[in-house]
Amino acid sequence: xxxxxxxxxxxxxxxxxxxxxxxxxxxxxxxxxxxxxxxxxxxxxxxxxxxxxxxxxxxxxxxxxxxxxxxxxxxxxxxxxxxxxxxxxxxxxxxxxxxxxxxxxxxxxxxxxxxxxxxxxxxxxxxxxxxxxxxxxxxxxxxxxxxxxxxxxxxxxxxxxxxxxxxxxxxxxxxxxxxxxxxxxxxxxxxxxxxxxxxxxxxxxxxxxxxxxxxxxxxxxxxxxxxxxxxxxxxxxxxxxxxxxxxxxxxxxxxxxxxxxxxxxxxxxxxxxxxxxxxxxxxxxxxxxxxxxxxxxxxxxxxxxxxxxxxxxxxxxxxxxxxxxxxxxxxxxxxxxxxxxxxxxxxxxxxxxxxxxxxxxxxxxxxxxxxxxxxxxxxxxxxxxxxxxxxxxxxxxxxxxxxxxxxxxxxxxxxxxxxxxxxxxxx
Ligand code: PMP
Numbered sequence: 001x002x003x004x005x006x007x008x009x010x011x012x013x014x015x016x017x018x019x020x021x022x023x024x025x026x027x028x029x030x031x032x033x034x035x036x037x038x039x040x041x042x043x044x045x046x047x048x049x050x051x052x053x054x055x056x057x058x059x060x061x062x063x064x065x066x067x068x069x070x071x072x073x074x075x076x077x078x079x080x081x082x083x084x085x086x087x088x089x090x091x092x093x094x095x096x097x098x099x100x101x102x103x104x105x106x107x108x109x110x111x112x113x114x115x116x117x118x119x120x121x122x123x124x125x126x127x128x129x130x131x132x133x134x135x136x137x138x139x140x141x142x143x144x145x146x147x148x149x150x151x152x153x154x155x156x157x158x159x160x161x162x163x164x165x166x167x168x169x170x171x172x173x174x175x176x177x178x179x180x181x182x183x184x185x186x187x188x189x190x191x192x193x194x195x196x197x198x199x200x201x202x203x204x205x206x207x208x209x210x211x212x213x214x215x216x217x218x219x220x221x222x223x224x225x226x227x228x229x230x231x232x233x234x235x236x237x238x239x240x241x242x243x244x245x246x247x248x249x250x251x252x253x254x255x256x257x258x259x260x261x262x263x264x265x266x267x268x269x270x271x272x273x274x275x276x277x278x279x280x281x282x283x284x285x286x287x288x289x290x291x292x293x294x295x296x297x298x299x300x301x302x303x304x305x306x307x308x309x310x311x312x313x314x315x316x317x318x319x320x321x322x323x324x325x326x327x328x329x330x331x332x333x334x335x336x337x338x339x340x341x342x343x344x345x346x347x348x349x350x351x352x353x354x355x356x357x358x359x360x361x362x363x364x365x366x367x368x369x370x371x372x373x374x375x376x377x378x379x380x381x382x383x384x385x386x387x388x389x390x391x392x393x394x395x396x397x398x399x400x401x402x403x404x405x406x407x408x409x410x411x412x413x414x415x416x417x418x419x420x421x422x423x424x425x426x427x
Contacts, residue, residue: 002043007031025377025392026384035062038405038412040389048384049404051416052391056212056244056357056403059272060317067275070313074306082110082303089305093312097273097281100254100315103263107289110303111280114243114270115143118206120282120297121266122147125204125237127291132165133198135190135205135231139171139395141213142206142241151206154214154395165203167193169227171211172220175350175361176369183222190227194234202236204266209256212244215394216359216401218352224260237288240264243280244357247272248318248406251328251355259354275314279307323406331355334402334413341417345424347372358402360420361394371396375427382423388416 005013010031014022030048034041038061040048050062060067074089082090090110098106111117122134136142136151143149150163171177172186179185194202205227211217228238245256246269253259255267265288270280280302301307318324335351335358342348342360349363362372362379376398383390391401400420404412 001045002033004033004043007043025380027381030384030389037061037064038408047387049388049412049415051402051404051408052389053403053405054276055271055391055401056249057271058276058405059247059249060275060314060321060323061405061407062276064275064313064317066317066320067310067313071277071306071310074309077305079304079306081300082305083298083300087305089308089312090303093303093308093315096312096315097283101267101283102258104285104287105263105267105283107284107286109282109284109289109292109297109299110308111270111282111299112278112301113143113280114241114268115145115148115280116299116302117243117268117270117280117282118142118148118151118239118241119145121239121268121284122151122204122206124266124282124284124288124291125239127294128237128288129201129203129235131199131201131203131235133167133202134165135167135169135193135202135236137171137207137211137219138168139173139211139214139217140206140208140241141211156395157213167197169193171214171217172223173217174220175217175352177220181220183220183226186220186223187226187230191230194230198234200234202231202234204237204239205231206239206241208241208243209245209260210250210353210357212357212401212403213393215361215399216353216357217394218354219260221260224257224262228262228264237265238262239266239268241268243268243270244272244403247314248324248327249355249357249403251324251331254324256357273314274307274310277307277310279311318406321407326408327355327406330408330410330413331358333410334358334408334416337413337417338402338420341421341424344421347375347424347427353402356402356404356406356408359394360400360402362398362400371398373398376400378427379420379423382426383419386419386422388419390416390420
């Protein structure tokens with residue numbers, strides 16, 4: 001049993017000593033004290049089904065014993081920085097990670113977060129091409145440091161950042177986008193940015209395959225191959241941000257970009273890579289990787305033995321437990337069931353996503369697509385009361401983000417849908 005401080009006590013400390021910008025989803029925030037597989041437990045021992053997994057962070061399940069064992073064994077043996085000496089943990093994980101990527105993508109740079117990974121990717125693209133301009137998509141999220149905050153394109157996440165050389169292309173959003181799912185029209189916008197907004201040469205293009213923070217928006221089928229082609233013609237590199245979609249989450253493939261049939265020049269990852277520990281990575285080709293030899297690129301904790309031992313264990317668990325297959329089978333089943341809910345509840349405007357990266361968009365008017373901002377908060381709160389945690393996002397904050405740990409079962413999916421059904425019925 002938990003004998004730590006109460007939720008009220010923690011809330012008091014948080015209000016006094018932590019950032020005033022921290023937010024939470026519920027009227028009474030939960031005090032989560034333990035996690036196991038797809039479940040989280042509060043201080044009273046109440047169990048919650050976790051359909052958000054710490055923003056798609058936990059992939060093989062909370063506190064998976066294999067990952068915990070790998071981390072603790074490594075912690076007892078050695079914890080230090082990655083540079084200066086040889087250690088097998090970083091090399092073993094880099095090799096295993098490279099084996100999951102197509103083509104010549106096999107040189108790995110480790111970081112501590114997704115932001116750092118994207119900062120590094122953008123830096124490498126700029127160095128490699130000698131150009132400065134980066135094209136990213138409206139409604140994207142790529143991080144919160146100077147460069148990545150510039151590339152991010154939602155006002156909620158942007159401060160007074162110096163947005164040097166960033167151009168935001170029209171979002172190829174099949175539900176709300178101005179061109180529907182017409183990939184060619186959206187790709188034409190990329191071409192026009194290159195022609196009218198740059199010297200004709202660009203450093204690169206960065207995109208998620210499914211926008212996570214942006215509300216589970218799958219970029220229109222056919223768009224990425226066209227955009228990549230135009231960017232490459234302008235001398236740029238194509239960066240796939242796999243921070244949320246990567247690591248088997250989309251089910252049909254290991255990486256989100258694979259669902260679009262493209263091979264990027266640089267792939268960035270974080271979140272799921274470590275199942276909850278701070279770890280990120282950039283993977284690129286040996287040729288592109290050379291640019292960082294021009295100076296010293298140094299990252300004290302990037303790829304430290306503790307995190308890379310954990311990362312290797314994560315890859316092994318994904319394989320051993322066939323979690324990608326589970327994400328595909330249960331994710332497809334869950335999506336079908338959510339589509340069933342859409343037929344019953346007028347407020348569900350759209351159901352989308354792939355595998356265990358699913359979105360349910362609530363609108364008060366299906367024709368006008370008016371965001372149901374308050375309603376979604378009510379539904380979320382009711383679902384929490386019934387023992388289910390789900391995320392939300394999107395530009396208007398009206399999209400449920402369903403990104404459970406990849407061990408989520410068919411029974412969990414049924415329970416999730418029943419609870420959402422009841423909560424929607426209460427509106
Ligand atoms: N890229 C994407 C697609 C993300 O969703 C996030 C985090 N929400 C980031 C990058 C930044 O990752 P981090 O918070 O680890 O810096």
